[in-house]
Amino acid sequence: MKLNSLHDLLVEELRDLYSAENMLLKALPRMAKAASSEELQAAFEEHLTQTEEQVRRLDRIFKQLGAKAKGKKCKAMEGLIEEGKEIMEQDGDEAVLDAAMIGAAQKVEHYEIASYGTARTFAQILGLDDVADLLQETLDEEADTDKRLTEIAESANYEAATVGGEDEEE
Amino acid sequence: MKLNSLHDLLVEELRDLYSAENMLLKALPRMAKAASSEELQAAFEEHLTQTEEQVRRLDRIFKQLGAKAKGKKCKAMEGLIEEGKEIMEQDGDEAVLDAAMIGAAQKVEHYEIASYGTARTFAQILGLDDVADLLQETLDEEADTDKRLTEIAESANYEAATVGGEDEEE
Numbered sequence: 218m219k220l221n222s223l224h225d226l227l228v229e230e231l232r233d234l235y236s237a238e239n240m241l242l243k244a245l246p247r248m249a250k251a252a253s254s255e256e257l258q259a260a261f262e263e264h265l266t267q268t269e270e271q272v273r274r275l276d277r278i279f280k281q282l283g284a285k286a287k288g289k290k291c292k293a294m295e296g297l298i299e300e301g302k303e304i305m306e307q308d309g310d311e312a313v314l315d316a317a318m319i320g321a322a323q324k325v326e327h328y329e330i331a332s333y334g335t336a337r338t339f340a341q342i343l344g345l346d347d348v349a350d351l352l353q354e355t356l357d358e359e360a361d362t363d364k365r366l367t368e369i370a371e372s373a374n375y376e377a378a379t380v381g382g383e384d385e386e387e
Numbered sequence: 388m389k390l391n392s393l394h395d396l397l398v399e400e401l402r403d404l405y406s407a408e409n410m411l412l413k414a415l416p417r418m419a420k421a422a423s424s425e426e427l428q429a430a431f432e433e434h435l436t437q438t439e440e441q442v443r444r445l446d447r448i449f450k451q452l453g454a455k456a457k458g459k460k461c462k463a464m465e466g467l468i469e470e471g472k473e474i475m476e477q478d479g480d481e482a483v484l485d486a487a488m489i490g491a492a493q494k495v496e497h498y499e500i501a502s503y504g505t506a507r508t509f510a511q512i513l514g515l516d517d518v519a520d521l522l523q524e525t526l527d528e529e530a531d532t533d534k535r536l537t538e539i540a541e542s543a544n545y546e547a548a549t550v551g552g553e554d555e556e557e
Contacts, residue, residue, distance in 0.1 A: 219479045220484055222547070222550060225483065292466035293467045293470055296464070296465055323505065330497060331496075332494065339486075374393065
């Protein structure tokens with residue numbers, strides 16, 4: 218696709234997000250399963266439900282734009298999820314692994330915040346108010362999720378700080 | 388490396404960042420070269436100088452922690468840079484491509500903001516005040532860069548909105 222207009226770029230950005238959200242739909246159940254703290258598990262499960270709605274919202278946006286709802290493989294999200302997977306496969310203390318997983322999840326949220334923020338601004342400039350409103354709704358949800366993860370991290374990090382000693386340098 | 392303590396996790400996070408910053412050192416000159424607007428070019432060039440200092444700051448932190456300064460391949464940053472590369476290889480209007488590149492750069496900044504924020508919090512909890520201060524310095528710089536990119540985007544997006552028509556769906 219040639220990027221000849223801001224409209225083209227908006228569609229491109231939305232396809233990146235569509236791919237990112239669909240990857241996340243597959244990753245979140247695994248993350249919930251791997252979390253030790255019940256609070257973190259619940260947060261991942263609720264974010265899964267939210268993500269399903271966010272994908273439906275993207276479907277509605279594509280329809281409004283008259284563009285095909287399809288993904289354009291989001292390599293950044295692929296890398297972010299890969300990093301989450303690495304944590305899940307690592308050995309260590311439960312509390313420390315939970316703290317690591319929260320960090321990985323917040324990186325995912327920040328990626329989405331940057332992407333939805335950009336797409337929302339493009340839609341505003343193009344005068345596509347309905348689209349901008351829908352994107353703002355998701356943006357608010359992502360920001361809330363990030364905030365909630367920060368709250369969970371507060372207790373998780375202190376728990377992680379009480380365990381283990383310093384490892385020898387490998 | 389086993390994640391047995393929050394100290395282990397801090398070192399792991401710093402190695403991820405060390406790899407990310409070093410990848411960025413290679414990508415920024417290419418991004419500056421590809422940018423059409425002089426303002427954007429200058430922003431990328433200045434951020435390159437800043438990134439060089441941020442890598443030196445990480446070197447000092449590793450020394451203070453008695454850990455080896457080495458990277459652990461940051462797959463997320465690899466994906467983020469890959470997306471930037473795709474934009475540089477795309478055809479289209481100059482103003483639209485600049486707007487796309489700003490979006491890609493802001494995703495990079497958000498990744499770093501999330502990572503440095505997490506690492507700074509770990510250092511604070513561990514009572515490593517000097518390390519936390521150094522990480523906070525970089526965190527503030529990344530946030531400033533993100534803000535500057537938002538300012539540049541304001542004019543760039545409006546310019547992008549004036550060009551081209553809507554493309555046919557491919």
